[in-house]
Amino acid sequence: MLEVTQQLAKFIADLRYEDIPAEVIDRAKLLMCDLVGIGVRARHEADSTLAMMRATEVLGADGGTCGVFGDTRWFSPAAAALMNGALGHSLNFDDTHADASVHPSAVVVPAALAAAQLPGASGRDVIVSIIAGYETICRLGQALGPDDHYERGYHPTATCGAFAAAVAASKVMGLNAKETESALGIALSQASGTMQFVENGAWTMRYQVGNAAKNGLVAASFAREGFVGATHPLEGRYGFLNAFAPSPDARKAIAEVGTLWETMNIAVKPYPGCRLAHTAVDTIIDLKREHGVATKDIVSVVIELPELAYDLTGAPELQKRTPENMVDAQFSIHFMSAVALTEGRIYWDDFSKRLHDKETARLMQRISAMKTTDSDHSRYRTRVSIALSDCNSLTRTLELPKGEFGNFLTSLELRSKFRSLVAPCVGKEGEEWLHRTIMHFENESVDDLFHRTVPANNFLLAGED
16 A cells, blocks of 8 residues: 555655745745735625624633634634634635645645644744645545545535644644644544535535635644544545545655645635636636727627636536626636626626626627637636627637646735735735735744734734733
8 A cells, every 4th residue: 555644745845944045935825825925805895704703702712822814803713713714715815726626725724823822832833734735635636636626525625624624733843754644644533524505606615615614723722732633544445535536646745746836836816716717717818808899799609628728617507607706706707708798807896796796688689608628627717708790700718727837926916915905904904914924924924914903003912802
């Protein structure tokens, strides 16, 4: 048997800041910055936040030692990990890894931050633990075979995320290789999450990502105290890979680990919706900009999507053309395309503006989605054809959406996204201060980070709580 868990745990336990290339450390800080910005805005605006915060209070989880993005209070470590993970995924604006089909930061960063506030670990320690978590979730997603995992109904970010969160927390806590193995063995009992939320736009999509962050933290905490987890939790007969997918490739979980950094293949989303719809959105925005396409001149739009993209965002067409809530809209190629055609862009605020807009609803009726007939099975390759009233048509095929490695967002685009999310909540100076804190996080503390996610006049209140 290939000792996947053992080798991965040894890599994690031995990993040092000095071992990590500078470009990987810089990328991890950019990804962390992106996640924090999303979490701050979600604390104020996500529709599920109020219910989540109230439930946390009822359960008595407030009044602890750990921070939550954008909140002045402190919470128990488990509650903070859960809430920050859910907030980070609440806008569907968080980063992605294409080959693994996961959203790494929403589970990894919250678990690392909560674990760091227990022993008071340094920002430098947190960065290393986040990278360890990134490497784990991306490799596990690839080893499962994400299409097969989706076919069984699982939500890869939530299932793989429990292990990645366990790794991140274990690294912050200073667990050795044997203890990290045990943490992974405990996480096996907690890996869960399905795609059933797409049927009604349920908030469980956010919850199960936050729950994975919490479960990983719990697993590491149990392992640190000597609790024994299952052996071979990844590669065993009843382990994660074999139980959750029909034909996994366990070698991918450890292939070139420490040499090939999957962290560099994590993409940042420019638009708040299902990543598999972004190639179409990029294409539509480019065509509109280049040809001055007006919505009144559009006769029809046909979008040819890869199979998984079609299944998640294109069908059933009646439902996708009539989204009822935010999650529905974020998993509708029809809605996202209509917004792109109307606005020439997609910002977070465009969703609430256009969700029940009559013009957008009419435009969606002229947009059709279909599975691609191309033999190329690229995850993102999309063709858009726009028929115009003057009998002309525009057709373009795009291979890779903006934000991926090789087509990464510019520094200006990254900062613009962060500013648009954070400044309305903490002000211009607060946004600049928070951004500076994260980009120099190796010299900062986790407590200071959370203080700076709220307006300056609330800093003392947060500290006193």
